Amino acid sequence: MNALSNPLLEVDRLAVEFRTRGGTVRALENVSLALAEGETVGLVGESGSGKSVLSFAAMGIQDAAARITAGAIRFAGQDLLAKKGAAMKALRGREMAMIFQNPRVALNPIRQVGRQIEDVLARHTDLLPAARRARAIECLAEVRIPDPERRYAAYPFELSGGMCQRVMIAIALACKPRLLIADEPTTGLDVTTQAAIMRLVRELSAERRMATLLITHDLGMAREYCDRIAVMHAGHIVEVGPTEALFAAPRHPYTERLIAATPVGAASLAELAAIDGNLPDLRRADLPACRFAERCPRRGAECERPLALAPAGASSATHLIACHRPLTAAATEARHAAFA
Amino acid sequence: MIQAILKRLLGAVPAIIGVVIVTFVLTRALPGDPAAYFAGPAGSTEAIEEIRVKLGLDRSLPEQFVSYVGDLVRGDWGNSLTTGQPVLAEIADRLPASLELTLVGLLLAVVVAIPLGVLAATRPGSWIDHLCRGITTAGVSLPTFFTGLLLAYVFYFLLGWAPSPLGRLDPYATAPDFVTGFYLIDSLIAGDLETFASAAKQLILPAITLALFVLAPLARMTRASMLGVLSADFIRTARASGLRPTTVLFTYAFRNALLPVLTTLGMVFSFLLGSNVLVEKVFAWPGIGSFAIEALVASDYAPVQGFVLAMALLYVLLNLLIDVAYGLVDPRARLEA
Numbered sequence: 102m103n104a105l106s107n108p109l110l111e112v113d114r115l116a117v118e119f120r121t122r123g124g125t126v127r128a129l130e131n132v133s134l135a136l137a138e139g140e141t142v143g144l145v146g147e148s149g150s151g152k153s154v155l156s157f158a159a160m161g162i163q164d165a166a167a168r169i170t171a172g173a174i175r176f177a178g179q180d181l182l183a184k185k186g187a188a189m190k191a192l193r194g195r196e197m198a199m200i201f202q203n204p205r206v207a208l209n210p211i212r213q214v215g216r217q218i219e220d221v222l223a224r225h226t227d228l229l230p231a232a233r234r235a236r237a238i239e240c241l242a243e244v245r246i247p248d249p250e251r252r253y254a255a256y257p258f259e260l261s262g263g264m265c266q267r268v269m270i271a272i273a274l275a276c277k278p279r280l281l282i283a284d285e286p287t288t289g290l291d292v293t294t295q296a297a298i299m300r301l302v303r304e305l306s307a308e309r310r311m312a313t314l315l316i317t318h319d320l321g322m323a324r325e326y327c328d329r330i331a332v333m334h335a336g337h338i339v340e341v342g343p344t345e346a347l348f349a350a351p352r353h354p355y356t357e358r359l360i361a362a363t364p365v366g367a368a369s370l371a372e373l374a375a376i377d378g379n380l381p382d383l384r385r386a387d388l389p390a391c392r393f394a395e396r397c398p399r400r401g402a403e404c405e406r407p408l409a410l411a412p413a414g415a416s417s418a419t420h421l422i423a424c425h426r427p428l429t430a431a432a433t434e435a436r437h438a439a440f441a
Numbered sequence: 442m443i444q445a446i447l448k449r450l451l452g453a454v455p456a457i458i459g460v461v462i463v464t465f466v467l468t469r470a471l472p473g474d475p476a477a478y479f480a481g482p483a484g485s486t487e488a489i490e491e492i493r494v495k496l497g498l499d500r501s502l503p504e505q506f507v508s509y510v511g512d513l514v515r516g517d518w519g520n521s522l523t524t525g526q527p528v529l530a531e532i533a534d535r536l537p538a539s540l541e542l543t544l545v546g547l548l549l550a551v552v553v554a555i556p557l558g559v560l561a562a563t564r565p566g567s568w569i570d571h572l573c574r575g576i577t578t579a580g581v582s583l584p585t586f587f588t589g590l591l592l593a594y595v596f597y598f599l600l601g602w603a604p605s606p607l608g609r610l611d612p613y614a615t616a617p618d619f620v621t622g623f624y625l626i627d628s629l630i631a632g633d634l635e636t637f638a639s640a641a642k643q644l645i646l647p648a649i650t651l652a653l654f655v656l657a658p659l660a661r662m663t664r665a666s667m668l669g670v671l672s673a674d675f676i677r678t679a680r681a682s683g684l685r686p687t688t689v690l691f692t693y694a695f696r697n698a699l700l701p702v703l704t705t706l707g708m709v710f711s712f713l714l715g716s717n718v719l720v721e722k723v724f725a726w727p728g729i730g731s732f733a734i735e736a737l738v739a740s741d742y743a744p745v746q747g748f749v750l751a752m753a754l755l756y757v758l759l760n761l762l763i764d765v766a767y768g769l770v771d772p773r774a775r776l777e778a
């Protein structure tokens with residue numbers, strides 16, 4: 102199933118539903134994704150495709166309304182879904198950590214940022230208060246916050262968005278986790294700050310051989326920072342592959358559209374208008390096997406048949422797609438050669 | 442901090458001047474001639490005129506106002522025409538009774554409403570959430586004098602559990618020496634447990650009446666505010682860091698949820714001071730509310746003015762207190778001081 106022999110995080114045929122008044126939202130279905138130690142994987146897809154739902158489920162912090170109806174999540178060989186609440190909480194923040202978009206509101210507005218780092222240290226380490234404080238300041242220094250002793254006592258509203266995101270990273274990395282999930286960590290920051298934050302994440306990940314799942318709208322960023330990329334559409338993973346292979350020769354029509362819709366240089370899914378139609382309503386009872394079929398120019402009769410991620414070709418065990426009528430590698434390569 | 446407080450106090454001066462003007466004009470505009478009232482039905486026109494001169498009512502309004510303000514500043518708030526006592530002394534005597542009742546009522550309400558609101562917010566749809574909703578609906582639809590009468594009827598008249606609703610102490614107890622004016626505290630200072638018990642028994646029904654009145658807005662605000670905060674992004678961050686549920690709930694959620702609750706608390710306290718008037722009537726509580734009503738009925742200006750002024754000062758102080766508390770909880774509020 103997975104190309105990785107010994108993954109750190111392994112999501113296996115996961116299905117997540119939300120029971121709402123308007124019906125059951127089938128937010129994730131048959132989602133499989135693995136991350137190896139030290140690897141950075143990008144998770145891309147338009148808004149509402151289920152990227153956050155997937156990462157929240159992996160962290161065990163999904164909404165109360167969410168139900169995991171099938172599949173498994175394993176972390177370093179342990180079955181996370183079988184873990185009791187307390188055991189899961191002990192793992193969270195220590196072994197696996199997460200940073201979010203909108204760092205300003207993702208920090209407690211009325212608590213000194215240093216104290217917020219200390220809260221995590223107090224939870225997961227045996228450090229005494231004085232050592233904890235010293236370590237918190239060290240954490241601030243590690244994310245290159247100038248004058249960390251003084252910044253320790255700052256409140257989020259006294260810091261810029263970029264500084265707040267650095268604090269978020271410091272909180273996430275305080276206990277040196279093995280996995281970092283970054284859910285659109287640079288959304289809302291200006292371009293220079295974005296680059297600085299991403300460089301920081303990359304440096305720290307490399308230093309600690311930390312696996313990183315980078316969720317982003319920004320294909321250009323995914324291409325620059327990720328070893329592999331997974332493309333999500335309407336709760337399915339439709340294509341996974343090594344970054345260069347995926348960009349050079351996308352095999353799934355959705356990936357191909359996504360890349361084509363992203364102007365080189367300024368990369369954003371905001372220009373996604375180029376993809377016809379919208380995500381299907383995930384509450385529908387008659388969702389097709391391929392949730393992209395209704396928007397797909399290559400749709401055929403076989404697209405009604407059940408579908409799963411499978412190697413894109415005999416030669417590429419690491420490049421997987423979920424499509425009955427994929428593009429041929431040669432065709433897309435030729436198209437993209439023309440772009441480049 | 443001290444500087445900010447002083448600044449706030451200075452900022453309240455115009456409001457207080459406004460209150461002084463309004464009370465002065467209002468009491469002069471009220472129907473009823475106090476001179477005629479005090480001369481009595483048998484009073485001759487000459488007697489009425491004599492009283493009018495004695496009260497200074499023959500002078501022009503601006504003249505009356507200037508002398509009124511001058512007296513206020515000197516601490517002479519006039520004499521009550523009905524009791525003959527200086528108004529300031531009367532208020533000083535009765536204010537502790539009202540404050541003790543109000544504070545105990547508020548404390549009871551807080552102790553019940555806040556945990557109720559928090560529990561309702563953390564368990565939406567549970568029985569405690571429904572209880573919270575029931576109480577808040579009932580609370581807003583019951584007027585205080587009605588709950589007061591009902592409580593007195595049930596617990597005094599029917600069950601006999603509560604003492605007769607007549608004042609702060611039963612007739613056999615004597616008031617403790619004056620220290621704070623709060624009988625509960627003064628009796629403890631004097632080491633007189635019997636008086637303490639007596640004061641507590643007298644206090645319980647009117648305090649519950651007031652508590653029931655403010656329970657609803659407090660519980661509702663706590664619940665709503667807690668619900669809002671619990672869905673905030675930073676709570677998700679705290680949970681993603683594996684923090685203990687108690688840390689998330691208290692250190693992260695509750696302290697943030699407290700801010701609107703504090704504001705509500707200030708508002709509710711003002712309501713309480715207002716509704717005291719009725720509750721004091723029902724329980725024959727010798728507070729400033731009942732004092733003001735009696736004076737109003739008698740067209741006795743000075744106590745009414747004194748009452749309104751005392752209330753205004755109390756509001757100013759209260760708002761200051763709320764601001765200080767707000768600043769303690771929220772660092773963002775500190776800057777604006």
Ligand SMILES: Nc1ncnc2c1ncn2[C@@H]1O[C@H](COP(=O)(O)OP(=O)(O)OP(=O)(O)O)[C@@H](O)[C@H]1O
Pocket residue numbers: 119121126128146147148149150151152153154155164166318383
């Ligand atoms: N609490 C919830 N109740 C009902 N539906 C939900 C809930 N949370 C998420 N969903 C649904 O799950 C789907 C995936 O949402 P998700 O937030 O994971 O998208 P996303 O890919 O992260 O989008 P974005 O890029 O905008 O962050 C959406 O259709 C959304 O409506």
Ligand SMILES: [Mg+2]
Pocket residue numbers: 152153154284
């Ligand atoms: Mg998202």
